[in-house]
Amino acid sequence: MSKYGSDPYATIGLTENPFVVQALRADEQGRRLLVGRDDEIMEVARRLHKKGKITCLDGHVGVGKTSLVNVAAFECFRDYFAGETSQLLIPSVVSFQLKPRGDVDEFCYEVFRGVAQTLLSHQEYLKDRDPEKSQLPHIHAWLNAPLIEQLSAASRIDPNGGVATMGLASDANSVSASRQINQSAGFERSGFEVAVRNTLDRIFTAGNEGGVVCVIDNIELLESGDAARKTLEALRDKLFNVNGLRWVFCGANGVIHSLAASPRLTAFLSSPIINVENVKSASIIPLIRARLAEFSTDPHKVEEELPIDLEDLESLYRIVNTNLRDLLGLADDFCESCARSGKPIRIRSKKHDKYIEWLAKETSDRYDALSSRISQNAWAVLDIAMSKIFRGTFGTADYTSFNQNSTIKIERSTFLKWLRELLKLELISKDLNEDLSDSDADGLSRDVFSVTAKGALVYYARRKRRENYSVAPDQDWMQRVHY
Ligand SMILES: Nc1ncnc2c1ncn2[C@@H]1O[C@H](COP(=O)(O)OP(=O)(O)OP(=O)(O)O)[C@@H](O)[C@H]1O
Ligand SMILES: [Mg+2]
Numbered sequence: 001m002s003k004y005g006s007d008p009y010a011t012i013g014l015t016e017n018p019f020v021v022q023a024l025r026a027d028e029q030g031r032r033l034l035v036g037r038d039d040e041i042m043e044v045a046r047r048l049h050k051k052g053k054i055t056c057l058d059g060h061v062g063v064g065k066t067s068l069v070n071v072a073a074f075e076c077f078r079d080y081f082a083g084e085t086s087q088l089l090i091p092s093v094v095s096f097q098l099k100p101r102g103d104v105d106e107f108c109y110e111v112f113r114g115v116a117q118t119l120l121s122h123q124e125y126l127k128d129r130d131p132e133k134s135q136l137p138h139i140h141a142w143l144n145a146p147l148i149e150q151l152s153a154a155s156r157i158d159p160n161g162g163v164a165t166m167g168l169a170s171d172a173n174s175v176s177a178s179r180q181i182n183q184s185a186g187f188e189r190s191g192f193e194v195a196v197r198n199t200l201d202r203i204f205t206a207g208n209e210g211g212v213v214c215v216i217d218n219i220e221l222l223e224s225g226d227a228a229r230k231t232l233e234a235l236r237d238k239l240f241n242v243n244g245l246r247w248v249f250c251g252a253n254g255v256i257h258s259l260a261a262s263p264r265l266t267a268f269l270s271s272p273i274i275n276v277e278n279v280k281s282a283s284i285i286p287l288i289r290a291r292l293a294e295f296s297t298d299p300h301k302v303e304e305e306l307p308i309d310l311e312d313l314e315s316l317y318r319i320v321n322t323n324l325r326d327l328l329g330l331a332d333d334f335c336e337s338c339a340r341s342g343k344p345i346r347i348r349s350k351k352h353d354k355y356i357e358w359l360a361k362e363t364s365d366r367y368d369a370l371s372s373r374i375s376q377n378a379w380a381v382l383d384i385a386m387s388k389i390f391r392g393t394f395g396t397a398d399y400t401s402f403n404q405n406s407t408i409k410i411e412r413s414t415f416l417k418w419l420r421e422l423l424k425l426e427l428i429s430k431d432l433n434e435d436l437s438d439s440d441a442d443g444l445s446r447d448v449f450s451v452t453a454k455g456a457l458v459y460y461a462r463r464k465r466r467e468n469y470s471v472a473p474d475q476d477w478m479q480r481v482h483y
């Protein structure tokens with residue numbers, strides 16, 4: 001055991017933490033680990049094949065949008081080599097994020113560097129593993145493009161010059177990184193852009209359709225739907241019709257829907273927007289088993305030795321309102337806490353008892369930490385939001401129903417105040433829908449809210465303590481979440 005404690009996963013024979021919260025990558029492993037999304041992969045892949053249209057995905061934070069797009073793009077890439085599609089789609093090795101008030105030209109430059117890096121790193125992959133594939137029409141043009149030859153020569157001469165340097169595209173060193181790539185490849189900035197465009201034109205000709213799949217991710221991080229719209233409009237003519245690029249927009253909480261209201265963008269967006277729903281709870285056990293199989297040589301034994309029973313994981317998934325990233329994060333917390341607390345438990349019922357004890361404490365601690373920071377009666381809104389009537393999703397327009405179903409009186413103004421309090425503490429999240437201009441003077445009338453995983457955990461603590469302001473609490477909720 002090291003000074004900083006032992007790795008709870010290595011000790012049971014796992015080579016990696018099965019609960020990591022990062023998105024799955026566009027590679028073979030990502031494909032093996034993505035579970036329960038067969039229809040969605042088909043749908044995204046179908047959209048990616050459509051030239052001139054931007055594939056759009058919206059869904060709650062942590063639901064699996066980035067993983068889905070990565071794996072779908074990889075699937076398309078693989079299908080080309082299997083002869084199942086004539087379009088070559090290449091997943092970009094970097095994803096792009098817009099910054100509030102970011103510079104448009106800087107962003108375009110970042111994209112062209114990312115595209116060059118993608119062409120360069122994948123061609124190494126092709127050369128190393130599959131010499132025969134170089135006879136395919138796209139691939140021949142790709143491997144022989146002057147820019148690619150020049151960049152690979154630069155990266156061979158100076159290991160920091162080509163791929164490696166470009167790999168820094170989106171980090172704090174990007175200024176020095178761009179200087180190096182300019183010098184090593186002998187390009188001015190605009191010349192570099194032209195060279196990348198020319199390369200794309202060589203590879204993706206009229207008979208050889210396809211493109212590098214570029215994802216603009218987490219668009220909700222721009223301050224508002226309006227800001228997102230303006231920024232993307234400014235990029236439209238610079239990026240979205242470049243030959244050989246296929247675009248994907250990913251965002252949470254309705255931001256992508258608000259883009260569709262822009263007359264400058266609508267025609268570019270592939271409609272309807274793909275709403276990525278939560279992975280079904282029945283997929284949770286296979287999803288975790290896929291990870292155990294990936295990261296160990298004896299998955300059955302690992303499953304036995306894992307501190308948490310997979311059925312309890314599925315029940316935890318329902319408790320956190322089926323948010324996958326939150327589930328994985330909590331499972332990791334639980335396993336860490338078990339590792340700290342001593343001897344491993346292998347008997348199923350004992351595992352379950354320990355999990356229930358941990359859950360009670362975890363949720364109750366969260367609840368206690370919040371209670372001094374919120375009006376006591378604001379809990380009424382959470383209770384009713386989680387009741388059978390709304391099951392976690394509701395709108396400001398539902399005020400009357402909230403008042404009718406509450407054991408305490410709720411004024412309209414206090415309702416809005418409590419909503420803001422819950423929002424501030426991230427117990428609920430708000431969907432953006434600024435495209436709807438006919439809201440009331442309070443600006444809230446059409447807003448839609450969802451109870452977050454954090455809100456659901458606190459609600460669990462309230463139910464445990466039998467605290468509740470709803471006249472019709474969901475009696476079965478406790479049983480349902482506990483299978
Ligand atoms: N279908 C799936 N099968 C297995 N694991 C998945 C699946 N979808 C997502 N995950 C896992 O769930 C977590 C969240 O996924 P991801 O990052 O793709 O979500 P997201 O919707 O892009 O989140 P965000 O809104 O924060 O960008 C990651 O740990 C990822 O590995
Ligand atoms: Mg994401």
